Amino acid sequence: MENLLEIRDLHVHFTTYAGVVQAVRGVNLSLARGEAVALVGESGCGKSITAQSIMRLLPSPQGKIVKGTINFAGQNLVKKSEREMEKIRGNEIGMIFQDPMTSLNPTMTTGNQIMEVLRRHSRMTRQEMTARAVEMLRLAGIHQPERRLRQYPYEFSGGMRQRVMIAMALACGPRLLIADEPTTALDVTIQAQIMELMQDLRQKLGTAVILITHDLAVVAGFARRVMVMYAGKIVESGTARELFRSPLHPYTRGLLGSVPRINDRARQPLTPIAGRPPDLLNPPPGCAFWPRCSEAMQVCARQEPAMVEAASGHSAACWLLHPQAQNRRRVG
Amino acid sequence: MTKYLLRRLVAMLIALWLIITLTFIIMHVVPGGPFATEKPLPPEILKNIMAHYHMNEPLWRQYTDYLGSLLHGDLGPSFKYQDRTVNGIIRDGFPVSAALGAVAIAIALLIGIPAGIVSALRRNSWQDYLAMALTTIGFSVPSFILAGLLMYVFAYRLGWLPPAMWGSPQQAIMPALALSALPMAFVARLMRSSMLEVLQQDYMRTARAKGLPERLVVWRHAVRNAITPVVTYLGPLVAGIFTGSFVVENIFAIPGLGRYYVMSITDRDYTVILGVTIFYSAFLMLMNFLVDLAYVFIDPRVKLAGRKEV
Numbered sequence: 116m117e118n119l120l121e122i123r124d125l126h127v128h129f130t131t132y133a134g135v136v137q138a139v140r141g142v143n144l145s146l147a148r149g150e151a152v153a154l155v156g157e158s159g160c161g162k163s164i165t166a167q168s169i170m171r172l173l174p175s176p177q178g179k180i181v182k183g184t185i186n187f188a189g190q191n192l193v194k195k196s197e198r199e200m201e202k203i204r205g206n207e208i209g210m211i212f213q214d215p216m217t218s219l220n221p222t223m224t225t226g227n228q229i230m231e232v233l234r235r236h237s238r239m240t241r242q243e244m245t246a247r248a249v250e251m252l253r254l255a256g257i258h259q260p261e262r263r264l265r266q267y268p269y270e271f272s273g274g275m276r277q278r279v280m281i282a283m284a285l286a287c288g289p290r291l292l293i294a295d296e297p298t299t300a301l302d303v304t305i306q307a308q309i310m311e312l313m314q315d316l317r318q319k320l321g322t323a324v325i326l327i328t329h330d331l332a333v334v335a336g337f338a339r340r341v342m343v344m345y346a347g348k349i350v351e352s353g354t355a356r357e358l359f360r361s362p363l364h365p366y367t368r369g370l371l372g373s374v375p376r377i378n379d380r381a382r383q384p385l386t387p388i389a390g391r392p393p394d395l396l397n398p399p400p401g402c403a404f405w406p407r408c409s410e411a412m413q414v415c416a417r418q419e420p421a422m423v424e425a426a427s428g429h430s431a432a433c434w435l436l437h438p439q440a441q442n443r444r445r446v447g
Numbered sequence: 448m449t450k451y452l453l454r455r456l457v458a459m460l461i462a463l464w465l466i467i468t469l470t471f472i473i474m475h476v477v478p479g480g481p482f483a484t485e486k487p488l489p490p491e492i493l494k495n496i497m498a499h500y501h502m503n504e505p506l507w508r509q510y511t512d513y514l515g516s517l518l519h520g521d522l523g524p525s526f527k528y529q530d531r532t533v534n535g536i537i538r539d540g541f542p543v544s545a546a547l548g549a550v551a552i553a554i555a556l557l558i559g560i561p562a563g564i565v566s567a568l569r570r571n572s573w574q575d576y577l578a579m580a581l582t583t584i585g586f587s588v589p590s591f592i593l594a595g596l597l598m599y600v601f602a603y604r605l606g607w608l609p610p611a612m613w614g615s616p617q618q619a620i621m622p623a624l625a626l627s628a629l630p631m632a633f634v635a636r637l638m639r640s641s642m643l644e645v646l647q648q649d650y651m652r653t654a655r656a657k658g659l660p661e662r663l664v665v666w667r668h669a670v671r672n673a674i675t676p677v678v679t680y681l682g683p684l685v686a687g688i689f690t691g692s693f694v695v696e697n698i699f700a701i702p703g704l705g706r707y708y709v710m711s712i713t714d715r716d717y718t719v720i721l722g723v724t725i726f727y728s729a730f731l732m733l734m735n736f737l738v739d740l741a742y743v744f745i746d747p748r749v750k751l752a753g754r755k756e757v
Contacts, residue, residue: 172655197661204658212656217649220668222746231667232657267747283657 125183156344209284215276226264274305346403353429363431481526522722533722540704563638585632682738
């Protein structure tokens with residue numbers, strides 16, 4: 116079956132006073148219908164920019180897709196006009212954001228904010244829209260939805276607001292939901308509830324989800340497939356199970372090593388990744404990670420590694436996977 | 448709600464009483480009096496006049512008498528204009544000032560708000576620079592210069608508009624323009640900065656992610672949230688403009704309240720000073736009160752108990 120979303124060689128540039136920032140440098144990503152993938156990486160690695168590119172909501176006029184295609188259900192979104200994109204946003208692709216406290220309009224009732232998206236994309240009557248809004252709020256786990264509909268965002272807690280955002284994003288039954296750090300601004304217990312809700316709704320409604328996060332703990336139970344991004348590129352991709360058990364890329368190993376473990380009896384200190392991400396104004400030649408990589412070789416600084424499939428469905432862009440490197444390591 | 452209204456009413460009455468008392472004291476501290484003329488009046492006549500207006504009585508007596516008649520809504524007779532009462536002066540002058548003011552405010556809002564919105568949406572474009580340059584002029588050119596300029600161009604040179612007086616709609620155009628320049632500039636700036644702030648908000652991104660066309664994003668989500676500071680400014684603005692601008696009314700020979708107000712001070716026309724001050728203060732307080740009520744409709748977070756939850 117054809118993939119729902121197919122991103123090929125996406126490049127996004129930002130024009131700033133300091134120069135052109137190459138925020139996304141050749142991202143490839145595919146997503147099947149109803150599938151959940153996670154896009155993981157530290158701040159500034161380009162994961163949110165990738166999401167904004169899919170929605171074509173890059174900050175204008177600074178951000179621009181300079182190369183690549185985004186194929187969504189057989190149509191290239193990069194080529195769509197603004198008007199055509201308006202019909203897709205909120206209708207076929209829903210999006211929720213990091214900070215639910217500020218992502219809702221404070222002067223509009225939650226009901227009106229949900230119904231606004233229905234009014235835009237459907238031919239429902241007012242009664243039907245109200246019924247749908249009630250249904251969505253109930254699905255999102257909000258009690259007394261009829262009453263909550265008439266309330267304003269300030270009458271909701273952070274977790275509840277994120278539920279409203281989810282209800283709003285899914286109101287038109289989109290085929291894809293992009294969740295850009297949906298739990299980052301929430302308490303840990305609320306985080307778990309929101310992730311559970313998203314998992315539940317994904318299964319009920321069959322919506323494909325791209326989860327963007329820097330929190331590996333959030334990913335684990337949610338996405339079957341995980342992609343790790345670094346400096347505007349995907350450096351490793353595989354099933355969550357494979358990737359957590361046997362990470363291929365040194366960066367992924369570094370990320371996993373800097374996560375605290377609750378059952379760590381040896382009480383090993385966390386190992387941070389030394390150094391900083393590269394300056395994307397002038398990305399270095401070769402592998403973007405080599406200056407921070409403890410296993411770097413000469414070739415890493417000179418030439419960029421290609422994505423190599425090391426095991427079925429598990430690939431990474433790292434010279435260590437090259438047959439010669441394997442030999443070298445074995446020898447050394 | 449009722450409790451809140453009552454509390455506001457009591458607060459307003461106390462403020463009004465303080466204003467009356469202070470004005471009364473300051474007025475009498477300033478040297479001179481309503482009957483001080485260049486050529487001194489014969490003592491007998493002066494004494495008769497003083498007695499007629501009860502000015503021979505001790506000040507505290509005059510004060511309590513004044514408060515007493517004020518409670519009956521009587522602001523007393525004018526000292527300067529014989530046969531005219533302060534109530535009459537306000538009754539005649541206020542509608543004129545209010546009509547002129549209403550036109551001026553309408554112009555200020557109808558031009559200022561859209562100008563601010565466009566400036567914010569096209570930040571750093573030539574439209575923005577032009578609008579902001581004009582607001583600087585609006586701020587810094589005094590209304591009497593603008594009034595003179597308008598008169599020169601439209602009445603003297605082009606002859607399109609009558610130069611002065613009051614009565615026909617054409618006669619309202621120039622004074623209203625002169626009066627509206629400053630609030631228009633202020634409203635445009637206020638609206639621009641407030642829009643710029645709202646446009647940065649996360650919920651603007653949410654609105655776009657819903658697939659709303661930019662027009663709806665701006666009108667329904669941005670303008671509605673950005674207009675609050677303009678409403679705040681509207682209270683004192685309405686009171687200030689309605690009660691008249693002395694300068695503009697004077698230049699265009701408009702029989703509004705502002706003219707009487709300033710003239711009464713130079714004339715030491717005690718009752719007019721007090722009466723118009725009271726009227727002006729009460730009006731200002733009423734306007735501020737109405738603005739506070741208007742918040743409830745604009746911003747659902749505002750509750751009438753006077754506290755704001757965020």
